[in-house]
Amino acid sequence: MEAVLAQSTGFFKERPAAAGLASAFSAVWVHRMAEHDAPPIVITPDATIDLQWIDGRFRIAGPDKEPQIERLPAGAVIVGFRFRPGAAAGWLGVPAGEILGGRLDLSELWGTRVRELSNRIKATPDLAGMVRQLENTIGMRTEGRDALDPLMGRAFDVIKAGLPPETPLVPFLQRHLHMSERTLRRRFEDAFGYGPKTLDRILRFHRFRHLREKAGDASTAVLAVEAGYADQAHLIRESRRLTGITPAALT
Template sequence: MEAVLAQTTGFFQERPADKRLGTAFASVWVHRMRDQDAPPVVITPDATIDLQWIDGRFRVAGPDREPQIEVLPPGATIVGLRFRPGAAAGWLGVPANRIVGERLDLSELWGAEARHLAGRIKATPDLAKLMEQLEAAIGAYAQDHRAPDAVMGFAFDVIDRGLPADKPLVPFLLRSLHMTERTLRRRFEESFGYGPKTLDRILRFHRFRRLRQASSDTSTAVLAIEAGYADQAHLIRESRRLSGITPAALAATGV
């Protein structure tokens, strides 16, 4: 069975995180697979890290560099709590570059503490009640964890917005953050899993996707330039690298 982009199959919904989750989490999402013939799904790199509830356990979905294909059973429901930029490393107690491309049971990082946390969640077919339990349990737990790295959060936002073509990324960050290049790379790898240039490449692709959704009538060539690509050919190469398909095929999926 051919793999499809994750958000194009089954039921997917995302909303802002409840205030109980404090400053660590940005949003909560749920993805319920089709009851029959659930296809493999392609996870496109988006520079995020998620704490997920699946099959009665917590797992950590690390930041991806390239598309991941995941096979989930028909009818499976995954609830994800998405960390704010720069928050995951402090909350999980592990640098992001140690979990790049990984899907790890939380117990691999926390041992019995993870099992204790999972034990607070009672099985229920009611999705609203399940999400209420998850937010309450994680919210209570989040109070004991370190606050997000505000400097790295700022750096993420700068890159996500995009810099003018006449402002090279790394020199701009070095001046803005008052760091040496070695410190900058180390802080980025600890917070996001990779260096500034890789983060920029991933966020630029998602900036293009946002622009396309907001201006569907605008030509791909124009949107490519607005997003920060050298030209449309550059965009096509990056789209294939990060999603496995061209921008035209991506637009046809509706996500």
């Protein structure tokens, strides 16, 4: 069975994180797989790390710098809590570089401490009730704790917005953040799981996808340059590298 992009199959809904979670999380989402013949799904790098509730357990997904293929049972439901940029390491107590590309049971990081969270979640057929339980439980672990790395959050925003044309990324960030190159790379790997150039590649591709969603039938070549690519060929190479398919095949 051919793999499909994750959000193009089943039911997917996302909303901003509630106030009690917002210091560490940006969004809460639910993905219910199709009830029959659920295909393998391709998870593309998106510069995020998620805390997920799946099959009665907590796991950590990401960060990714290559596409991942997952095979989930038909009808499976995943509830995800997306960390704010730079917040996962502080909340988890583990540098993001140590979980790069991972799909890890939270117990692998926390040991028996994870039971304190898991034991609060009671089985219920009501999905909305399950999400409320999860929000309340994770909120108890989040409120009053300072998980954010403000400097790395600022660096993320700068890269996401896009640098001026022909601007060398690392020297620009060094000046902007007042860091040596070695410190800059270490801080990025701790906060995001990889260095600034990889983050820039991932965010540039998502900038293109956002532009295309807004622009409809606009020329791919024009959107590629607007997103920060040298040309359309550059975009196609990056699309294949990050998703395994060309921009034309994306839905």
